Amino acid sequence: MSKFQTSIHEYLETLPLQTFNRLYQKPATCLAIFRLLPPLGKQIIMSSLYVDAPIPVADMKLWFKESTGLAKHKEAMQRLKALNIFADERGNYTMNATFLEQFRNALTGGGNSLSFGLATSTPDKHHVDIAFLDDYATKQWEAILHFMVGTTEGRPPCKGVLNLLGRSGLMTGGPDTPQSDSMDARDFANQMARQDFGVPKITHKGFQFLLQDINTQVWAFLLQYLNMAESLNMDLVEVLTFFFQLGSLELGNDYSSETLTPTQTHLLEDLKAYGIVYQRKRGSRRFYPTRLATTLTSGTPVLLGSHTNPTKLAATAAARKAEEEEEDDHGFIVLETNYRIYAYTDSPLQIAVLNLFVHLRDRFPNMVTGVITRDSIRRALSKGITAEQIITYLTAHAHAQMRKNSPILPLTVVDQIRLWEIEKNRLRPVASWLYSQFNRQQDFESTFEYASELGVVLWSNQKRRMLCVSTEGHQAVGAYVRKLITKHREQQGQQAQQHQQHQHQQQHVTSVAS
Amino acid sequence: MTSVITSVCLLNYKDDSNLLVIVIDTNPFEWEHPSAPLKLNLALKHILAFMNAHLAGRHDNRLAVIASHVGASKFLYPTLNEPTPGSKVQTKKDANVYQVFKVVNDAVLTGIAKLLQDPRPTLEEKDLGSSKIAASLSLGLCYINQALKSDGMGHVKPRILVLTVSPDSSSDYIPIMNCIFSAQKANIPIDVCKIWGEDAVFLQQAAHITEGIYMRPDDPRGLLQTLMFSFLPDMFSRSYLHLPGQDEVDFRAACFCHKRIVDIGFVCSVCLSIFCSFSPVCSTCRTKFAFQPLLPSARRLGAKAGASNPGSPRPSSSSTPSAS
Numbered sequence A: 001m002s003k004f005q006t007s008i009h010e011y012l013e014t015l016p017l018q019t020f021n022r023l024y025q026k027p028a029t030c031l032a033i034f035r036l037l038p039p040l041g042k043q044i045i046m047s048s049l050y051v052d053a054p055i056p057v058a059d060m061k062l063w064f065k066e067s068t069g070l071a072k073h074k075e076a077m078q079r080l081k082a083l084n085i086f087a088d089e090r091g092n093y094t095m096n097a098t099f100l101e102q103f104r105n106a107l108t109g110g111g112n113s114l115s116f117g118l119a120t121s122t123p124d125k126h127h128v129d130i131a132f133l134d135d136y137a138t139k140q141w142e143a144i145l146h147f148m149v150g151t152t153e154g155r156p157p158c159k160g161v162l163n164l165l166g167r168s169g170l171m172t173g174g175p176d177t178p179q180s181d182s183m184d185a186r187d188f189a190n191q192m193a194r195q196d197f198g199v200p201k202i203t204h205k206g207f208q209f210l211l212q213d214i215n216t217q218v219w220a221f222l223l224q225y226l227n228m229a230e231s232l233n234m235d236l237v238e239v240l241t242f243f244f245q246l247g248s249l250e251l252g253n254d255y256s257s258e259t260l261t262p263t264q265t266h267l268l269e270d271l272k273a274y275g276i277v278y279q280r281k282r283g284s285r286r287f288y289p290t291r292l293a294t295t296l297t298s299g300t301p302v303l304l305g306s307h308t309n310p311t312k313l314a315a316t317a318a319a320r321k322a323e324e325e326e327e328d329d330h331g332f333i334v335l336e337t338n339y340r341i342y343a344y345t346d347s348p349l350q351i352a353v354l355n356l357f358v359h360l361r362d363r364f365p366n367m368v369t370g371v372i373t374r375d376s377i378r379r380a381l382s383k384g385i386t387a388e389q390i391i392t393y394l395t396a397h398a399h400a401q402m403r404k405n406s407p408i409l410p411l412t413v414v415d416q417i418r419l420w421e422i423e424k425n426r427l428r429p430v431a432s433w434l435y436s437q438f439n440r441q442q443d444f445e446s447t448f449e450y451a452s453e454l455g456v457v458l459w460s461n462q463k464r465r466m467l468c469v470s471t472e473g474h475q476a477v478g479a480y481v482r483k484l485i486t487k488h489r490e491q492q493g494q495q496a497q498q499h500q501q502h503q504h505q506q507q508h509v510t511s512v513a514s
Numbered sequence B: 001m002t003s004v005i006t007s008v009c010l011l012n013y014k015d016d017s018n019l020l021v022i023v024i025d026t027n028p029f030e031w032e033h034p035s036a037p038l039k040l041n042l043a044l045k046h047i048l049a050f051m052n053a054h055l056a057g058r059h060d061n062r063l064a065v066i067a068s069h070v071g072a073s074k075f076l077y078p079t080l081n082e083p084t085p086g087s088k089v090q091t092k093k094d095a096n097v098y099q100v101f102k103v104v105n106d107a108v109l110t111g112i113a114k115l116l117q118d119p120r121p122t123l124e125e126k127d128l129g130s131s132k133i134a135a136s137l138s139l140g141l142c143y144i145n146q147a148l149k150s151d152g153m154g155h156v157k158p159r160i161l162v163l164t165v166s167p168d169s170s171s172d173y174i175p176i177m178n179c180i181f182s183a184q185k186a187n188i189p190i191d192v193c194k195i196w197g198e199d200a201v202f203l204q205q206a207a208h209i210t211e212g213i214y215m216r217p218d219d220p221r222g223l224l225q226t227l228m229f230s231f232l233p234d235m236f237s238r239s240y241l242h243l244p245g246q247d248e249v250d251f252r253a254a255c256f257c258h259k260r261i262v263d264i265g266f267v268c269s270v271c272l273s274i275f276c277s278f279s280p281v282c283s284t285c286r287t288k289f290a291f292q293p294l295l296p297s298a299r300r301l302g303a304k305a306g307a308s309n310p311g312s313p314r315p316s317s318s319s320t321p322s323a324s
Helices: A002-013 A017-023 A027-035 A039-049 A057-062 A069-082 A097-108 A130-149 A159-167 A185-195 A204-211 A214-231 A236-247 A262-274 A314-327 A348-354 A374-382 A387-396 A411-424 A441-454 A471-492 B002-013 B040-057 B085-090 B099-117 B123-128 B133-150 B170-185 B201-209 B220-231
Strands: A086-089 A092-095 A286-289 A333-335 A340-343 A359-363 A368-371 A427-429 A432-436 A457-461 A466-470 A502-506 A509-511 B018-025 B062-069 B072-077 B157-164 B190-194
Touching: A002 A069, A002 A214, A017 A236, A027 A039, A027 A097, A027 A236, A027 B040, A039 A069, A039 A092, A039 A097, A039 B040, A039 B220, A057 A069, A057 A092, A069 A086, A092 A097, A097 B040, A130 A159, A130 A204, A130 A214, A130 A262, A130 A348, A159 A214, A159 A262, A204 A348, A204 A387, A214 A236, A214 A262, A236 A262, A340 A348, A348 A359, A348 A368, A374 A387, A374 A411, A387 A411, A432 A471, A441 A457, A441 A466, A441 A471, A466 A471, B018 B040, B018 B133, B040 B062, B040 B099, B040 B220, B062 B099, B062 B133, B072 B099, B072 B133, B133 B157, B133 B170, B157 B201, B170 B201, B190 B201, B190 B220
Parallel strands: B018 B062, B018 B157, B157 B190
Antiparallel strands: A086 A092, A333 A340, A340 A368, A359 A368, A427 A509, A432 A466, A432 A502, A457 A466, B062 B072
């Protein structure tokens, strides 16, 4: 979750002020961005939303407790400033006027922006229910994942998806799809992308991608899409606005596509391929958001199928949730303290993902068993998967029985996986300068003393008169050594010129015990 | 190694979804009083914006609204008894409003309109009790209990906010105290916003005991800002923020016999019931007191009824009978 949040944040923070001002014109976007903020950032906005005067910096500091809150305050303000929600003007914090107005509109339902999706006025003749939408979204999305792990199940995803997979570096290569007759920018990009690829093959990044929860995966896709949109001359603001709008729609309702701009209509076509929206046929006037869409901006990883609809009655929602969890195949992993793993699944996708870091042993019709070993973890680590990703994956897919434990996963296993990772990082490369071949011990010693006063010594050996200095310290220490040399020269005249002081520049590898 | 473990532990203290139960005092006798600084329909606008702000915070934030009316207390949202499928068709979707907000706002507004349309309660009832705060608190606590039980992960952080205008009704003392102690035991903070008027003694104690926030805004017309600033932060944010506290808490209790608020009274040594005057048999637990207290009239203490007598074991006086 944090990963997706930071990634969308990082993306947003690169945008210029003008883009923000245009983005904030839609209440739905304001609300979605608001939800991505840290809790105290939200509180700062809410506290100052109905304060009309600018707030002095010192005053806002008083809101927070000195001991614990100030660090959080600083962190939150940094985010808010990066997103151009707040600006610092002559010791006062002022809120972005567009954001202020539209966010108030979002809360009170004012304005006339139609940003929360226009519902269709007539009932759909071919109405589909939530179960159908879930099924559709799961099918579409898993088809992509299946394709990535190379299982033959499901039909191969369409061209746009393949292109995106290649572009994002999740897979290398693209199949030779027949040339389409309409040659728009997208096809051109597709063609370009295809040229240097052979057979499609999953990359290390792709493996990492598979371990993420669905929400993160969807966002990774959409961010890649945003990057591509720029090169395809699509209006970034319209694309982002549409993404955020999707997050505010209600599952199981149909929305009219009439208010969409041409760019957004185009976008709809692409999102259909990912399973984020459903449209009965191309050019239909209505579309249904699926669960992938409605949980986009929720900020929490929501597993497909175990989401409660907040507008539903609490009682029925609870009952429904329990029902859904039973049929939900996402909590299927049982991990024991003896490193054994039992996964109740027959999906080749899940098994392929598990196979990344588990030594699988037996396969039964409805489950596989395996054991986590040092080798299996190291194999995964060498593919660029981190321990954290493995642990998150196991936690997210823990069996309902496991969820009753606190913490969910056995601590021994979690710690061991982390230790195996740390084990791998025993060596740490640091760029440095090596000083060697001091002719006199006292030269070495004075240089060493000088360098350690500066605190730049990384490693030294008294006997061999060798000294390793960090790059920041090189200039000062180098100057010192040169001064020593000239002093000697003056003292000894032309006597002995054998005082050679060599400086070697090399990438020195300091070993650091973990 | 230690860092590994602490990082695991820290995960448990993340901010979670919040369940906010709002109890709105809809006592028309107070709201429509000519001297009221804020009318109900205007205050409702503020409260609705506040509800939306709460729901905007996280997508999984939950809300329940209870109206504490004269002689009745009713769920406004979620409406438990009425079937919603019918109403779902009726609500026209508005593309300018976030659907979640709209559902809640509509439910609250129609609920209150319905309450106010009901035939006005007679004056006798008004004399009996101002509004059913205790009943609403019980409803809220039951709702929270149910919500916590159905949430297997135990991640929902509940709290109660009472928005009140009515004065204390001393007849409600015992039920309110029971609610407070239940809330304290279940770790549910009760926030109280006394929109105007005198301090509400019992609710002030409620906030104090459950570590909630009690506030009486200086200007009721700025209600929304007060709500946003002081009552919106969830339990996670509160650990980082300076929030209004109470300098002085009025710990007075109401006697069990005449429901009068007393400074000093008689306390049963067995069941700790409070009485304003001495009675030889405790009306709650039927304990018989086989002695005569040193009556204040004998000691010429005047108005200070029931002053303590160090020599006698009972009746003991207590200024803080509620301290448990």
